[in-house]
Amino acid sequence: MKKRRISLFSAPPVEDAFLVAVRTPGQSDQSVSDCLGELWRLVETAGGRVVGREVYRLDRPDPAFFITRGKGQDLARKVEACRARTVIFDDDLSPAQARNLERLTGVRVIDRTQVILDIFAIHAHTKAGRLQIGLARLEYLLPRLRRMWTHLERQRGGIGVRGGPGEQQIEVDRRRIKVRISQLKKELRQVERHRDQLRRNRRRHGWTLVCLVGYTNAGKSTLLNTLTGSAVIVNDKLFATLDPVTRRLKLPVNQQVLITDTVGFIRKLPHQLVEAFHATLEEVLEADMLLLVVDASHHEAEAQVEAVNEVLHELGAGAHPVIGVLNKVDREGARQRARRLSKLFERAVPVSALTGEGVNNLVVEISDELRYQQVRVSVRIPTHRGDLIMLARSSGRVLAEDYDDGYVTLTANVPADVAGRLRKAEAHGGGGR
Ligand SMILES: Nc1nc2c(ncn2[C@@H]2O[C@H](COP(=O)(O)OP(=O)(O)OP(=O)(O)O)[C@@H](O)[C@H]2O)c(=O)[nH]1
Ligand SMILES: [Mg+2]
Incomplete structure (x- = not known):
């Protein structure tokens, strides 16, 4: 059997896009048009071009088509008239809603989340960034696998989707994705540990x-x-x-x-x-x-x-x-x-x-x-703890330093963690660092 492969890491580019927003009863015209304007900018940032837009009034989302079948048919006509190749909804669509709308309009249907994920993928340059966006994309893709396959079928056959690929193949892909997700999570935990260490070092200093x-x-x-x-x-x-x-x-x-x-x-x-x-x-x-x-x-x-x-x-x-x-x-x-x-x-x-x-x-x-966030401390520590005296000076403000018989009494406004270290040194007679 010839192996069919889906690229799990890259979505097709956002092409000539038709934007759709809905206006529910409590929303003002202005806020809907602002959201659409922002979606427009997002699409352009993702490298796409906007060829049309529409706002549909809606009491509540329709479970099957989000904007109801009737409005979906209207959308299909508009999409055809301006030769759009992608429809982008400003709200999240369930995988089933997107699939039904694709059948109705004959073009790819995505939502705002997908566009934002695409932009992040374009702008991720470091290893950590790429790991993070890779994980987010796979989490998004997992429940939508069936749709990915219907795309491939359509691209290949050129005519509507009938039957679609075998459940078996989808199951194989689902497993591959799950394995990759847990690998990515593991690698990310390492990144987190490293950053955690950096932060702890900064605090210590x-x-x-x-x-x-x-x-x-x-x-x-x-x-x-x-x-x-x-x-x-x-x-x-x-x-x-x-x-x-x-x-x-x-x-x-x-x-x-x-x-x-x-x-x-x-x-x-x-x-x-x-x-x-x-x-x-x-x-x-x-x-x-x-x-x-x-x-x-x-x-x-x-x-x-x-x-x-x-x-x-x-x-x-x-x-x-x-x-x-x-x-x-x-x-x-x-x-x-x-x-x-x-x-x-x-x-x-x-x-x-x-x-x-x-x-x-x-x-x-x-x-x-x-x-304002700093705390006032007054501690008596041995003068050989010059490191702590320096720390108090550099992290806050020293109000008084009184030297006497190998000890210094330090009064200072310092961040809470530095205050903690100074007090600890006092309790230990200045020994432990
Ligand atoms: N006129 C004006 N433009 C500004 C000012 N500050 C930033 N900009 C412009 O606003 C745009 C965005 O600036 P950035 O500093 O990249 O904004 P950011 O918040 O880091 O954006 P992201 O990283 O994309 O979240 C750039 O074109 C800046 O030149 C300002 O004080 N006055
Ligand atoms: Mg920035």
């Missing part, structure tokens, strides 16, 4: 960790560059950054701070991605403080903040201290919107990461917030 979070394209990488003088890739496209980058941030009072730029968030972020990008998103969870970067020039900025907060909650980072960074105030109308947005945060600073305006104020806020 008294570094405070700050993480940039925000909607994709908000300007996180630009801000990292401006704050630290580095040259992380900045791009006017969605999900330009996938892998975390960490740089040193210099603060006025000599605190040791590391700042990490990481993957951006988006509305309806596929849960497969959140799960698979655990190793990356762990950086957010471990941070002492978050800088939530907002594109204040975007008319949907409020909704974007909400979407970011939702993902933060999902990750378990909902209670982290946050400074709102209201970015792009150099753009028209942004300053006014920034004033409104500032009400969403306890602390917020308007900035332009591009021109550098307000960035000094932000540094002062970061420094303040960190100082």
Whole structure:
């Protein structure tokens, strides 16, 4: 028997696309059209071209066709009229809905999640990034295997799908995918262990960790560059950054701070991605403080903040201290919107990461917030523990040093973990490190 193979790691490119959104009773025209606009950008970022779009009014999704059979037939006519080759839904489709819609329209039917997965795959350059996106894609593919096969049948035969491939072959593929998924998970655990070790080392050396979070394209990488003088890739496209980058941030009072730029968030972020990008998103969870970067020039900025907060909650980072960074105030109308947005945060600073305006104020806020998080210690340790004295000086602020008979009494504001080490040294008479 001739072996039939499916490529498990690459989806066909998004081709001439017809976009579909639905409007349910509670939704405004504006919010639906914003979602469609965002889907449009996603499709273009994935290398596709949009040839048409439609919004269908719907009370509730139809289990078989999502938009009901009647509307599906209407969609089929529109798709044919503009010669679209792919239909893309803004909402998640079940495998059965997608299959039924494909039969009706005669073209490939995918959803927003698939497009986001494609973009991640294009932008994943490091080993960890590729492992993570590989895992997310396979998790997405597993329940949709039957559809993959109907595509192949159609490509091969050129006429509608009848019968389809044998269950046996699908079963074989399913097993192959499951094996690969567990391999990927194993490799990812190694990546996680390595990153964990790095973080532990940083903590041991008294570094405070700050993480940039925000909607994709908000300007996180630009801000990292401006704050630290580095040259992380900045791009006017969605999900330009996938892998975390960490740089040193210099603060006025000599605190040791590391700042990490990481993957951006988006509305309806596929849960497969959140799960698979655990190793990356762990950086957010471990941070002492978050800088939530907002594109204040975007008319949907409020909704974007909400979407970011939702993902933060999902990750378990909902209670982290946050400074709102209201970015792009150099753009028209942004300053006014920034004033409104500032009400969403306890602390917020308007900035332009591009021109550098307000960035000094932000540094002062970061420094303040960190100082606020620091704890006051007063310990008596032997003077030969110069390493701890240096640590107290570099990670916080030493308020008094009194030397007396081979001991120093140190009063300082330091991060909680450094305070812990100082107290431990005192209890052990300065012996153990
Ligand atoms: N006018 C203006 N443009 C900005 C500012 N900050 C960033 N940009 C632009 O916004 C776009 C996105 O910037 P990035 O820094 O790549 O955004 P990001 O949040 O890292 O995006 P992802 O990594 O894709 O999630 C780029 O074209 C930047 O030049 C700003 O303060 N003002
Ligand atoms: Mg970026």
